[in-house]
Every structure is written in C-alpha cells, then in structure tokens.
Amino acid sequence: MQVPFSFEFFPPKTAEGFDKLRSTRQALYPFGPEFCSVTFGAGGSTQAGTFATVKEILEEGQQAASHFSCVGATRATVREQLATLRAMGVRRLVALRGDLPSGYGAGGEFHYASDLVAFIRKETGDTFHIEVAAYPEVHPQARNAEADVQAFAAKVKAGADSAITQYFFNSDAYFRFVDDALAAGVAVPVVPGIMPITSGTQLMRFSDACGAEIPRWIRLRLQGFGDDSASIKSFGLDVVTDLCDQLITAGVPGIHFYTMNQAAATSAIIARLQTRSR
Numbered sequence: 001m002q003v004p005f006s007f008e009f010f011p012p013k014t015a016e017g018f019d020k021l022r023s024t025r026q027a028l029y030p031f032g033p034e035f036c037s038v039t040f041g042a043g044g045s046t047q048a049g050t051f052a053t054v055k056e057i058l059e060e061g062q063q064a065a066s067h068f069s070c071v072g073a074t075r076a077t078v079r080e081q082l083a084t085l086r087a088m089g090v091r092r093l094v095a096l097r098g099d100l101p102s103g104y105g106a107g108g109e110f111h112y113a114s115d116l117v118a119f120i121r122k123e124t125g126d127t128f129h130i131e132v133a134a135y136p137e138v139h140p141q142a143r144n145a146e147a148d149v150q151a152f153a154a155k156v157k158a159g160a161d162s163a164i165t166q167y168f169f170n171s172d173a174y175f176r177f178v179d180d181a182l183a184a185g186v187a188v189p190v191v192p193g194i195m196p197i198t199s200g201t202q203l204m205r206f207s208d209a210c211g212a213e214i215p216r217w218i219r220l221r222l223q224g225f226g227d228d229s230a231s232i233k234s235f236g237l238d239v240v241t242d243l244c245d246q247l248i249t250a251g252v253p254g255i256h257f258y259t260m261n262q263a264a265a266t267s268a269i270i271a272r273l274q275t276r277s278r
Contacts, residue, residue, distance in 0.1 A: 005257065007259050008259060010261060017261075037066070037164075067094045068096065070095075075119065097112055130159060134163040137212060140211035165190060165192050169215055170213065175250065191253055200232055237272070
C-alpha cells in the first residue's frame with residue numbers, strides 16, 4: 001500500500017496534555033507520516049501552543065505543518081508569524097480563513113482564505129507548501145455546491161498546492177467534489193480527511209457543528225449501541241477502514257487522519273489497511 005498518511009493534532013492546554021500528545025505521536029510515527037499538522041484556535045487563540053507543538057514535531061525528526069488562520073489578522077501579524085515559522089524550519093502550512101472567538105465581530109484585513117494564500121505567496125514565494133480546505137459535502141456557509149467549488153478554485157488560483165477535505169463518510173461525495181473541481185480547471189491533489197469513530201455522541205456533536213453528514217444508517221447504528229463503547233469502536237473501525245479502502249483503491253493521493261490526539265483508533269485503521277494490502 002503506497003498511499004501516504006498524514007496526521008492532525010491539536011495543541012493541548014495542559015502539561016499533562018502535552019505529555020499525552022507526545023506519547024500519541026510516538027505511537028503513530030512508525031507508520032511513516034508524510035507530515036503532521038497542528039491546528040490553530042479561533043482567532044489565533046492557540047498560537048503559542050500550536051507553534052510549540054510544531055517545534056516539538058520538527059525536533060522529533062518529522063515534517064510539521066502549521067495551521068494558519070487569518071480571520072481577525074492583519075498583514076503585519078501574518079508577516080510576523082510567517083517569519084517565525086520560517087525560522088523554525090516549517091515548510092508546510094494549512095491556510096484557512098478560520099473562525100473568530102465567541103463574542104467577536106468581523107475584523108482583520110483578510111476576508112477569505114484565498115486572500116491569505118495570495119498574501120503568503122507574495123511574501124514568501126515558494127518557501128511553503130500551502131494546503132487549503134475542501135468540502136465534499138459543501139461548506140456550511142456556501143450559497144450552493146457550485147459556489148463552493150468556485151471558492152475552492154479561487155484558493156488554488158491564489159497559489160495553493162493541494163487540499164485536505166473536511167471529514168466525510170460517503171465516498172461518492174468526495175469523488176463528485178474532485179470531478180467538479182476538475183471540471184472547473186482545478187487539478188491539485190485533494191487528500192481525503194478521515195475521522196475515526198470512537199464515540200457516537202462526540203461524532204454527532206462535531207458533525208452538527210461543522211456540517212459533515214453522518215449517513216442515516218451509521219447514525220442509527222451508533223444510537224443503537226447506546227453506551228456500549230466497545231461495540232461503537234468495533235463498528236467504527238469497520239466503517240472507517242472500509243471507507244479508506246474504497247478511497248485508496250480509487251487512487252487518492254493520500255489519507256489525512258483527524259486523530260483527536262489519540263493513537264489507538266488511527267493505528268487500528270492503518271494496521272487493518274496494511275493487512276488487507278498484503
């Protein structure tokens with residue numbers, strides 16, 4: 001199985017969380033990730049934790065990608081953050097519009113992720129490989145699917161090298177999005193984002209917040225398990241492994257796991273995929 005894997009982490013809030021994340025990373029590194037990304041909080045609220053985690057990943061000998069959001073940012077602050085990341089040795093960014101912290105109004109000098117991508121390219125040339133977000137099931141704030149594809153095309157035209165999708169459980173949504181992007185003249189690699197299933201209530205909460213669809217049959221099965229954590233994890237392993245299998249068989253350029261700072265579920269999925277490919 002030749003498809004590259006990558007992993008997403010979020011910056012912990014406590015010393016204990018940092019220790020736990022270090023253990024998680026060490027458990028996942030044997031799978032040879034192409035890179036590990038670290039998320040950025042609303043309005044840059046976790047910047048210090050993000051940069052600290054990115055620094056640790058680099059020191060552990062892995063490629064690190066920092067998320068980089070622009071809502072509420074100015075050109076001066078973005079320029080300063082880019083210089084910091086460049087000096088750290090970061091060569092990969094995940095450029096996002098991002099969300100403002102609760103209670104803040106609109107602000108900043110960047111309105112869209114495409115504005116941020118264009119600015120990074122203008123300021124730093126080809127220093128960074130720039131990832132952007134893609135939404136197979138349509139961004140929650142998009143007027144319609146066509147407008148969403150055009151927004152994606154604008155990010156690529158501005159200088160994005162590749163994309164990582166919001167997680168999904170319907171592979172047809174991913175394939176349709178890629179076909180629509182190609183029809184719009186966008187041919188950059190679009191890497192599927194994959195969310196392991198370990199908790200039904202957590203997954204439903206996340207999905208309701210971000211607009212990701214949980215197919216009815218999956219939702220009903222999860223609800224039927226109630227508090228049976230072992231059955232939920234076993235079912236989730238089957239569902240997500242099968243999804244990855246479909247995607248890899250179809251020739252996707254990679255798989256990006258939203259690990260939630262946990263190693264067990266992602267490790268189990270990859271191990272099963274490797275067993276199937278032998």
